[in-house]
Amino acid sequence: MQQQSTAERVAALLLAFGQRDGEDLGVSDLARATGRERSQVSRMLHALERGGLVEQDPRTRRYRLGWSLLVLAAGAGDAALLRAARPVLRKLVARTGEVALLSVQRGNRSLTVLREESSQSLRAGGWVGRSSPMHCTASGRGLLFDSDDDLVEALTADDLLAPTHGLAAPRDLGELLERLDTERRRGYAVASEEVEIGLTSVAMPVRDPAGELIAVVNTSGPTSRLITRIDEAVLRLRAATSALEGALSRVP
Known part of the structure; x- marks a missing residue:
């Protein structure tokens, strides 16, 4: 199978949130959804969090899509x-x-x-x-x-x-x-x-x-x-x- 680029891996990670109807997801959930190692997913999540594209709940340590991404997505697609x-x-x-x-x-x-x-x-x-x-x-x-x-x-x-x-x-x-x-x-x-x-x-x-x-x-x-x-x-x-x-x- 063709190897994914970094951009494709990040896109797959973000899109995995859409499969769970807004549910907050942990690193293990996202690793299973994308077929990636937990360490890879964790690094990507930290980078996305710094960019405001995902947010981490300080209590549960689970992630959700960030408001910046949700605003951008509001006008996209059908x-x-x-x-x-x-x-x-x-x-x-x-x-x-x-x-x-x-x-x-x-x-x-x-x-x-x-x-x-x-x-x-x-x-x-x-x-x-x-x-x-x-x-x-x-x-x-x-x-x-x-x-x-x-x-x-x-x-x-x-x-x-x-x-x-x-x-x-x-x-x-x-x-x-x-x-x-x-x-x-x-x-x-x-x-x-x-x-x-x-x-x-x-x-x-x-x-x-x-x-x-x-x-x-x-x-x-x-x-x-x-x-x-x-x-x-x-x-x-x-x-x-x-x-x-x-x-x-x-x-x-």
Whole structure:
């Protein structure tokens, strides 16, 4: 797996707070959430505290996001989409037993913006803030459903040349376009063993009231569990995306 830069490690640490609905978190909690050593996390937290981006409760010694960061975040992202998606993802996890994620397109990447955990899986799928190639992930290909061939080529050209993806990933533009054509017709994308060995994901687009593709909902889990339950996952995803689109249609 590609090593994270310092900026990516700090971003993952900050985004871990968003998974716990404002709950104060200890160093051990954050180390588990980010897959980092406690000493690394502690050093990053001290630096972020000096910058006003996190605050430590003097009594419990646990951390929360600082006001400076919260003020900056108030104007970022699509708050209505995130609010509507959280209960939908929770219900999806309850019904599938697998991790559920919401992803959006940022440049030529699929960006995970919301994640709900499953008790059955520790790290399946992307963490919040992780960006992934679009050609070899279910979320990425789901986000490409409305893109014409020229745009697909532009968004994936660099990544198709990368030798770091799984053997099941599309190897050239022709193979990618064939796979996309099949997935568009059936209305969902499946990526199994493409970006990570042992991982299978199923994704379905979410559209706003005007019909624009704005996000995808994705369920991910170990291939050994999920590969034989694709049809069930599709039914659950269809219900989830329908519920999310309905909620968005009621937003003033």
